[in-house]
Amino acid sequence: MLPKQRQDQIVRALRADGAGGVKVLAGKLGVSEATIRRDLEQLHAEGRLTRVYGGALAVDGGDEPFADVNAVHAEEKDRIARRAAELVTDGESVLLDIGTTALRVAQHLHGRSLTVVTSNLAVLEELQNDEQIELIVLGGFVRRSYRSLVGYLTEESLRQIHVDWLFLGTSGVRPDGRVMDSTMIEVPVKRAMIKAADRVVLLADRTKFPGHGVARVCEPGELTMVVTEPDADEATRAQLTEAGVEVVLA
Amino acid sequence: MLPKQRQDQIVRALRADGAGGVKVLAGKLGVSEATIRRDLEQLHAEGRLTRVYGGALAVDGGDEPFADVNAVHAEEKDRIARRAAELVTDGESVLLDIGTTALRVAQHLHGRSLTVVTSNLAVLEELQNDEQIELIVLGGFVRRSYRSLVGYLTEESLRQIHVDWLFLGTSGVRPDGRVMDSTMIEVPVKRAMIKAADRVVLLADRTKFPGHGVARVCEPGELTMVVTEPDADEATRAQLTEAGVEVVLA
């Protein structure tokens, strides 16, 4: 990638997020922090962004505080996501669900040779500049609060494709192994996702075992695998294993 | 191959990818890097591309990305976009094409009560946080350099919807009124867009009158309206009027 292109992307990334940390930008663009600092310095001189300690702000929308840039990493959830990313072999296709869980998986897919399909706008943003990854966006209505696409357009798009892996998030797994969700509107999309995938992997940290949710997404039997933590509720795990689901502990 | 042909191909390659490195171009065209450098130098002098360290960027001429680089005709183009935005009544639905032209229209739609449909990732970014606007994204393969979605998924999504207005960009309008585009891959998407809209509005500044392009998008008769500048080529304008297209001067 040309230096000028990279700098344009930095500006775009800042416009999208309002702000960005040096470390985050370096990771996203695949260069060292030193290079990012030099870019930021240059772009600041050109007036295309505002340099601040730790990163940079978008030039017009700079009213947001910089505090949340250095967001603390949730170590456990990240470990689950990393484990999930390791399941995928280069060349395969991956479908990523709505939610932060899927976003975390996407963060671990950088630089891999994969086809990624998603209706998750945060994933789109995360992988948009990764040239290794073939990225496919499902259509749909933008649901701002969830940074996702939903609706019949999404379901229709899902009918047109098929993938090797689906990584699914959840609001909770019931003691009988049923996968639940907190919002009705997502359920048809999730069901369509399950139909479009060879292997369905549920990602759930220990707080989801057991967990609640108003809407049933699927039966345990429809899952191929569940990635969770060693100290997740044993009874629910056993229920899953009995249903033929491989339970992986990260 | 003649040097002129090769240089045309370089420009075309940049239009397609947004940017290109010296090494990449040399490999693609089967000549040495020295020759590519000489070509780039010459093309830069002619204003057909922007030379940067390591390669070159496409210059604003088709309807391609990287708008922030060249702000020469910004004023005129923005006037056209504003005029276009005024055509829409609150409550209506608008389909926005790929390219910077459509992005400019989107910038003038902020705060309006509209439904906006797009495969333009720059538009998505622009309107993502605007709560007044119902935003619908078409599915498709991410085309990084153009910040857009293309492919059969996009076309399929377009078959599922219908809108009041379509705002179309172009690389040029031929003297006979035919609307052209510089890249083949977009044409099926643009045609599907035309089918999905009640009214088709073409946005074209004077540099597009008359203009070129390898691929024919549509006949003048398929347009409802053209928004352009007062000093755009009169012969072409007359040709459009004759075809029943309303020509609006901004």
Add this chain to the structure above:
DNA sequence: TAAAAATGATTGAGTTTGCGTGATACGGTC
């Protein structure tokens, strides 16, 4: 055939990049 143009290889100069180092800024505690 001779002049002109284009090409590819080479070379030394200029740029960019990543890493290490010591200096500086930040946030929390006393």
Add this chain to the structure above:
DNA sequence: GACCGTATCACGCAAACTCAATCATTTTTA
């Protein structure tokens, strides 16, 4: 306010990369 640990920064350096100029060779033009 003073202090301290952590994170961030600017600077310098070496390696890799890119560039413009030059020259010999090939191709095109007159």
